[in-house]
Amino acid sequence: MKLYRFLSEEDTSAFCHKVTDALNKGWELHGSPTQTWDHAAGVMRCGQAVVKEAPGTYTPDTKLGAH
Template structure:
């Protein structure tokens, strides 16, 4: 099964650490990062994917477990 996540947060070290943690847990970057401005702060976004063997799709998947 292939999992997909899109992470958004203020463009700061906390966002970078979230992405770094996911990369070190087997997630891979998917596409280019995005950057927008909400009127106060820049907001970054990054899509990630991960292949998980032996799992079947379910509407109840908790992506934070992976």
């Protein structure tokens, strides 16, 4: 099955660590990163889509973070 996740976080090293962790677990970058201003929180937010090929069959109960 092909899995998709969208990772997001404030624009700090925490975002880079989140993406690095996913890459080290076999996820691959999908597209370009994005960045936007969060008016409510007053911070920049970053996002990055990642994809991964995994065994099994997808269901809505699939725990994406467990792969």
